[in-house]
Amino acid sequence: MTLAGTDLGTDATPEVEPQPPPSTMRARSRARIAALIVLLALNLLALDRARQVRAELYAQSDANTTQSVALADLRTQRDAVALRLESLRTDANARQRELKAVEGSSAVKAIESDFLSGEIQRFTDKARTLRDRLNTSNTVDRDQLQKLLLLAECYDGIRQASVALDRGDTTGTVAALKSVSAPCQQALTIVEPGADAAFPFDFPDPTVIYANGSYYAFATNASGGKVQVIQSTDLDRWTWVGEALGQLPGWAVPGWTWAPAVIPQPDGYYLYYSARRASDSRECISVAKASAPAGPYVDLRPSPIVCPIEQGGAIDPDVLIASDGTPYLYWKTENETRGGNARLWGAKLKPTFDELDGNPQLLLAADRGWEGRTVEGPSMIQVNDRYLLFYSANRFDTADYAEGYAVCDSPVGPCTKPADNVVLKTSGPVAGPGGADVFQAPGGQWFVAYHAWTAPNIGYPNRRRIYVDKLSFQNGRPVVAPK
Numbered sequence: 191m192t193l194a195g196t197d198l199g200t201d202a203t204p205e206v207e208p209q210p211p212p213s214t215m216r217a218r219s220r221a222r223i224a225a226l227i228v229l230l231a232l233n234l235l236a237l238d239r240a241r242q243v244r245a246e247l248y249a250q251s252d253a254n255t256t257q258s259v260a261l262a263d264l265r266t267q268r269d270a271v272a273l274r275l276e277s278l279r280t281d282a283n284a285r286q287r288e289l290k291a292v293e294g295s296s297a298v299k300a301i302e303s304d305f306l307s308g309e310i311q312r313f314t315d316k317a318r319t320l321r322d323r324l325n326t327s328n329t330v331d332r333d334q335l336q337k338l339l340l341l342a343e344c345y346d347g348i349r350q351a352s353v354a355l356d357r358g359d360t361t362g363t364v365a366a367l368k369s370v371s372a373p374c375q376q377a378l379t380i381v382e383p384g385a386d387a388a389f390p391f392d393f394p395d396p397t398v399i400y401a402n403g404s405y406y407a408f409a410t411n412a413s414g415g416k417v418q419v420i421q422s423t424d425l426d427r428w429t430w431v432g433e434a435l436g437q438l439p440g441w442a443v444p445g446w447t448w449a450p451a452v453i454p455q456p457d458g459y460y461l462y463y464s465a466r467r468a469s470d471s472r473e474c475i476s477v478a479k480a481s482a483p484a485g486p487y488v489d490l491r492p493s494p495i496v497c498p499i500e501q502g503g504a505i506d507p508d509v510l511i512a513s514d515g516t517p518y519l520y521w522k523t524e525n526e527t528r529g530g531n532a533r534l535w536g537a538k539l540k541p542t543f544d545e546l547d548g549n550p551q552l553l554l555a556a557d558r559g560w561e562g563r564t565v566e567g568p569s570m571i572q573v574n575d576r577y578l579l580f581y582s583a584n585r586f587d588t589a590d591y592a593e594g595y596a597v598c599d600s601p602v603g604p605c606t607k608p609a610d611n612v613v614l615k616t617s618g619p620v621a622g623p624g625g626a627d628v629f630q631a632p633g634g635q636w637f638v639a640y641h642a643w644t645a646p647n648i649g650y651p652n653r654r655r656i657y658v659d660k661l662s663f664q665n666g667r668p669v670v671a672p673k
Contacts, residue, residue, distance in 0.1 A: 337380050344374040344390075351413065360415045360433050367391060367413065368430035378655075382619070382644040386672075387655035389420060389428045394654040395449035395506070395567065395625040396639045400632060401459070401483040407639060407656060408434055408450040408461070416447045417463060419484045425637065425658045425673065434461060436486035439476055441493060443468045449506040449567065449625065453517070453543075454483065460543045461487040462507035462519065467494070472503035475521055477544050490544040495519070502527040508627075509539070510570040510601055517543060518601045520553070520568040520579075531556040532564045534581060536602045551602040553579060560584065560592060560612060567625045570601065571636075578668065579605050580613070580638070582624030587649035591622035593640065595668055613668050614640060620657065621645040628661060636661040638670055 347370025354362030367374075374390040392412040399406050405425055409418040415433025422428045434452075438444060446466035453460050461478045474494035478487035496504045502524035510518045517539040526532045534554040538547040556565045561583035569580040577598035584590040593614035598605040614623045626640035638661045641654040659670050 337377075340373050340377045341380060344370050344377040346370070347374065355413065364414055364430045364432050371429055382647065386620070386657070387642075387644070388422075388426065388658050389656050391655070392653040393418060393420070393656040394641045396641060396656045397449075397451050397508075397627040398629045398637070398639045398658070399452050399454055399459075399483060400629070401454050404483075406431070406452070406483045408452055409641075409656070410449055411445065411447045416444070417450045417461065417485075417487070421484070425631075428656075431484045434480075434485035434487055435463070435478060436488060438465060439489045439492065441467050441469070441474075442476065446473065448473070451507045451509050451627075452483070453509040453511065455543070459483050459485075459487070460509070461485070462495075462509060464503075464505040464507065464521075465494075467497065467503075470499060472497070472499050473505045473524065475504050475507045475519075479543075495544060495546065496521055496550075498523055501525050501533070504535075506567045508568045508570060510572065512572055512601050516601070517541075518570070519546065520570055522566040522568065526556070526563040530563075532566060534565055534568045534579070536568075536570070538602070553598065553603045553605045554581065554596055554607070556583060558583075558607065560590070561594070562590070569626055569628045570598070571628050571630075572601070573663075576666075577601055577605075578628075580626055580628050580668075582626065586622065586624065589616045589621045589643075589645065589648055591624045592616070593624050593626050593638075608667070613670055614638075616645070619645045621648050623657070625654075637673075 347366050350369075351363045351366035354360075354366055371390065378387065378390045389407075391414070393407070393409040393414075394412070395410040397408050403423070405422045407420050407422070407428065409420075412418055414420075414430060415435070416438065417434040419431040419434045420428040421431045434450070435447065438447070442465035446464075448464045450461055450463040452462075459480050459482070461480065462475060463478075464473045464475050466472070467474050474497035476489055477491060477495050478489045480487040496507075496519070498504055504521045504523055506522045508520040510520070512518065518536055519539050520534065520536045523533050523535060532555070533552060535550040536553050537550040539545070540547040553568070554565055556563050562585060564585065565581050565583045566586075567580075567582040571578050571580070577600065579596045579598050580593060581595070582591060582593055584592060592612050594607070594611045595613055596605040596607045596611065614626065616622060621643040623640050623642040626638050628636060628638050630636050637658055639656060639658045641656055643649065643652055643654055647653075658673065660673050662669050662671065
């Protein structure tokens with residue numbers, strides 16, 4: 191969602207694969223997952239003992255004697271933990287077999303069980319690495335102890351979040367995760383070296399607005415609720431706010447609320463999102479309104495605003511307010527689920543923001559090699575008299591997923607793809623970047639918020655995290671660079 195920009199020059203720098211649904215079985219599975227991981231973390235990290243050792247290291251004048259005693263004690267604990275690690279691995283494998291054996295087990299349950307095994311494997315490997323370093327050292331490495339403390343603090347918060355999630359308490363889940371956002375952000379670099387995400391938790395398909403002196407980012411459903419919300423004053427440090435959407439409309443089923451877009455207006459804030467319709471299991475687009483940026487948002491219609499079932503449904507809404515004040519809505523139709531190629535559409539909105547004003551216009555279709563059969567996640571911006579349509583393409587759960595752009599003659603096309611139109615692609619640990627939202631800060635600087643996997647952990651059951659980078663223009667071409 192974007193308000194019209196102001197200036198663009200050749201040297202200007204203006205500024206599924208569904209997410210798993212929170213069913214009862216999945217909530218219980220997640221609680222078991224968290225419990226196993228916490229048992230691993232608490233045994234491995236030996237939180238109380240590590241704190242005691244660190245205090246001793248800084249308090250005792252005879253450092254060598256203290257370190258020698260502490261090292262021997264830590265070695266004993268690590269040997270015990272090694273046995274526990276193998277037990278947890280056995281438990282994880284057993285749980286995976288249990289889930290896959292459930293009659294009628296869905297792909298989502300398989301994903302949940304794979305997530306369990308994947309998390310156990312990664313943290314087991316990290317545990318062994320830290321243990322081996324301590325066992326081969328003649329002194330207690332304070333840096334390694336600090337890493338253990340960070341991991342312990344992060345996963346203790348995740349444990350509390352899992353307990354709240356098992357109760358169906360989204361507010362409590364968010365509060366627990368919020369309390370450990372800072373240590374989890376630091377722990378992310380330990381578990382996934384090279385990761386430079388802006389937020390440590392799962393936050394796919396982000397969209398960002400500026401309101402009341404802060405930035406608010408919204409994302410696809412995950413542990414933070416149906417529509418997740420985080421807040422920042424500088425685009426670097428983000429904290430949980432809560433769940434933006436109070437209740438789903440009666441036509442929608444829980445667990446499939448994707449790719450929100452929010453647009454501020456004088457009379458309030460409008461939220462567009464896709465949800466799965468109960469009657470035909472197709473994604474449709476809904477619109478809700480709130481008096482505050484973080485919500486709670488309440489749906490404005492008893493039925494979807496866009497729901498082209500004959501084209502496979504609609505997802506990934508985006509909104510542009512053009513320079514003349516006219517609002518436009520954009521979305522993707524899932525034609526690839528009907529044997530075709532995905533398409534992007536646009537249409538004028540009525541001033542009430544809850545109804546289309548005219549017929550939708552086709553903007554783009556997947557027709558280039560790097561796109562595969564999918565184009566999605568439209569984000570239209572206006573700079574002077576030019577319209578740039580950013581979009582994602584290819585399989586979202588692979589390293590081939592990337593971000594491109596097209597140049598449009600008007601808010602509803604026609605649009606043309608430049609010869610070399612990829613602006614974001616896999617680079618180092620940042621894998622499969624996409625789901626981008628282009629927005630402008632109060633000072634005029636353009637930014638792009640997007641999600642990405644952390645290589646080599648690509649695709650489910652791994653997590654997509656939010657990145658925020660600067661966007662500039664060189665000879666009219668958009669260029670993405672770190673802040």
